[in-house]
Amino acid sequence: GDSVTQMEGPVTLSEEAFLTINCTYTATGYPSLFWYVQYPGEGLQLLLKATKADDKGSNKGFEATYRKETTSFHLEKGSVQVSDSAVYFCALRNSGGGADGLTFGKGTHLIIQP
Amino acid sequence: NAGVTQTPKFQVLKTGQSMTLQCAQDMNHNSMYWYRQDPGMGLRLIYYSASEGTTDKGEVPNGYNVSRLNKREFSLRLESAAPSQTSVYFCASSVLPQVRSGNQPQHFGDGTRLSIL
Numbered sequence: 001g002d003s004v005t006q007m008e009g010p011v012t013l014s015e016e017a018f019l020t021i022n023c024t025y026t027a028t029g030y031p032s033l034f035w036y037v038q039y040p041g042e043g044l045q046l047l048l049k050a051t052k053a054d055d056k057g058s059n060k061g062f063e064a065t066y067r068k069e070t071t072s073f074h075l076e077k078g079s080v081q082v083s084d085s086a087v088y089f090c091a092l093r094n095s096g097g098g099a100d101g102l103t104f105g106k107g108t109h110l111i112i113q114p
Numbered sequence: 115n116a117g118v119t120q121t122p123k124f125q126v127l128k129t130g131q132s133m134t135l136q137c138a139q140d141m142n143h144n145s146m147y148w149y150r151q152d153p154g155m156g157l158r159l160i161y162y163s164a165s166e167g168t169t170d171k172g173e174v175p176n177g178y179n180v181s182r183l184n185k186r187e188f189s190l191r192l193e194s195a196a197p198s199q200t201s202v203y204f205c206a207s208s209v210l211p212q213v214r215s216g217n218q219p220q221h222f223g224d225g226t227r228l229s230i231l
Contacts, residue, residue: 004156008154032217032218036222041224042224042225043118043222043224043225044157044204044206044222045222046219046221049217049219051217093217100145100162100164101147101149101159101162101220102159104156104157104158105156106156107156
């Protein structure tokens with residue numbers, strides 16, 4: 001079945017550092033890929049998405065590129081802020097059949113220190 | 115702009131008690147979902163409803179039932195709660211089911227934190 005693997009952390013960085021959170025996936029067909037962010041005590045918010053190979057999703061300074069050849073969708077940001085501290089989830093949605101719903105990675109806890 | 119609303123936000127139950135978690139969306143979405151979130155496990159799909167009048171099992175359906183009451187509302191019921199069902203439950207919705215448009219994101223509520231003693 002489909003699966004998503006991401007670094008679990010916690011990942012601790014200083015403010016203004018460069019961020020990379022790795023995400024790789026296994027799926028049949030051509031899934032759409034998403035990054036969600038969860039702030040403490042809240043639900044998941046869509047951060048960005050990419051629907052086909054070589055697409056780049058971007059939002060709030062975050063970027064991720066859909067790499068079919070390496071089955072990856074790594075999240076990057078050039079300069080993180082304390083307000084970026086949260087849990088980040090990589091997820092895929094596969095239109096190739098089977099149960100509907102997103103397949104999630106286990107989440108990466110990001111801590112940004114001032 | 116409410117989006118997806120879940121009630122209650124917190125609940126404590128005793129083993130064997132029953133409980134219904136409520137979810138409503140005001141975005142005119144066709145598809146709705148229930149997930150549970152456990153530490154170190156990410157989110158796992160319990161049940162989903164691709165459209166009004168249909169429901170299907172997800173990855174972890176045992177111990178749960180669902181009802182798609184109308185297009186807006188999708189409830190999750192625990193008939194006889196067990197400590198293993200202690201979790202944070204999230205409801206989500208999407209414009210279309212994946213077989214019609216797999217590139218649509220899902221929109222999440224703020225969750226129900228359920229503890230079973």
